[in-house]
Amino acid sequence: MEREDEDEIKDMGFFLHLRLLLIALSGGVPCIHAWGKEGHFMVCKIAEPLLKEDTMRAVQDLLPEVAGGDLAAVCSWADEVRFRYRWSSPLHYVNTPGVCNFQYKRDCHNSKGEEGMCVVGAINNYTAQLQTYGDSSNQYTLTESLMFLSHFMGDEHQPLHAGFEEDEGGNTIRVRWYRRMTNLHHVWDVNIIETAMKDFYGDDLSLMIDAIQRNLTDGWSDEIRDWESCSGKLVTCPNKYASESIRLACDYAYKDVRPESTLGDDYFFSRLPIVQKRIAQAGVRLASVLNQILDASVGKRMARMLQK
Numbered sequence: 535m536e537r538e539d540e541d542e543i544k545d546m547g548f549f550l551h552l553r554l555l556l557i558a559l560s561g562g563v564p565c566i567h568a569w570g571k572e573g574h575f576m577v578c579k580i581a582e583p584l585l586k587e588d589t590m591r592a593v594q595d596l597l598p599e600v601a602g603g604d605l606a607a608v609c610s611w612a613d614e615v616r617f618r619y620r621w622s623s624p625l626h627y628v629n630t631p632g633v634c635n636f637q638y639k640r641d642c643h644n645s646k647g648e649e650g651m652c653v654v655g656a657i658n659n660y661t662a663q664l665q666t667y668g669d670s671s672n673q674y675t676l677t678e679s680l681m682f683l684s685h686f687m688g689d690e691h692q693p694l695h696a697g698f699e700e701d702e703g704g705n706t707i708r709v710r711w712y713r714r715m716t717n718l719h720h721v722w723d724v725n726i727i728e729t730a731m732k733d734f735y736g737d738d739l740s741l742m743i744d745a746i747q748r749n750l751t752d753g754w755s756d757e758i759r760d761w762e763s764c765s766g767k768l769v770t771c772p773n774k775y776a777s778e779s780i781r782l783a784c785d786y787a788y789k790d791v792r793p794e795s796t797l798g799d800d801y802f803f804s805r806l807p808i809v810q811k812r813i814a815q816a817g818v819r820l821a822s823v824l825n826q827i828l829d830a831s832v833g834k835r836m837a838r839m840l841q842k
């Protein structure tokens with residue numbers, strides 16, 4: 535009898551450990567290299583109303599059942615699978631060798647040096663895969679391509695997802711956010727958004743999204759064309775987004791920050807507008823690339839049918 539009790543207690547210990555491990559894996563601890571869930575959710579929520587009708591139909595067709603028809607519901611999926619798909623982990627970011635500019639050949643690789651294995655290569659990759667939507671010969675899992683693209687577009691706009699190699703995009707720079715210890719990367723993924731939600735939006739994410747959307751139709755409306763445009767006939771230009779991010783990382787994220795710095799009101803008020811604008815840009819660009827690829831897919835299919 536006694537032995538059994540002991541075993542039971544040991545079992546409970548095991549399950550407790552397992553549960554803690556699962557909580558840790560599922561993002562209960564500050565996650566390396568990822569806008570928080572809120573950041574990604576906002577990016578996709580901003581993209582949704584900008585999707586054209588045929589694009590929306592294709593997106594609905596590709597979304598997994600669990601999304602319940604809402605793209606934003608699966609915009610953090612890529613973070614959930616980064617341990618299961620180990621190869622995908624470097625696709626969430628790109629690092630430079632301590633300089634404030636981005637060069638594809640120099641910077642876009644994983645730790646083994648494989649070219650293209652960074653967030654820039656990933657956006658090109660999943661855009662190209664989605665371009666095969668409607669082709670009968672398509673060999674990709676386009677549901678995953680859509681979820682990856684939607685996530686990485688968000689990641690690439692977080693300035694510290696194009697940060698310095700040496701400090702892992704701010705992950706190794708310990709700072710205080712008001713009273714709490716955290717790291718600089720986490721400040722940009724999560725803390726700035728969280729504090730804004732609490733201070734200005736009554737902890738209601740949809741109010742924060744509304745405020746960003748109002749700027750899109752108002753203050754920023756003249757800039758949207760610029761955000762969407764890429765040189766040449768490219769449907770997306772992640773090189774440009776990475777260049778913008780590392781510039782913002784130098785001018786705002788890293789600026790005046792030293793290890794063990796305390797970041798408070800000054801930092802918060804001057805950086806929040808950058809965070810909100812980057813979320814808006816990511817949403818607009820995600821919608822733009824999906825529209826260019828998927829709205830056209832209907833025409834593509836019609837053309838093929840007529841050829842037969």
Ligand SMILES: *[C@@H]1O[C@H](CO)[C@@H](O)[C@H](O)[C@H]1NC(C)=O
Binds near residue numbers: 651656657
């Ligand atoms: C491209 O996508 C495939 C399928 O998900 C993946 O195996 C490959 O690593 C990706 N490469 C890049 C650079 O994203």
Ligand SMILES: *[C@@H]1O[C@H](CO)[C@@H](O)[C@H](O)[C@H]1NC(C)=O
Binds near residue numbers: 745806
């Ligand atoms: C709206 O735009 C202004 C001017 O760029 C900016 O200061 C402000 O932070 C923006 N607000 C939101 C919610 O994006």
Ligand SMILES: [Zn+2]
Binds near residue numbers: 612689
């Ligand atoms: Zn990510």
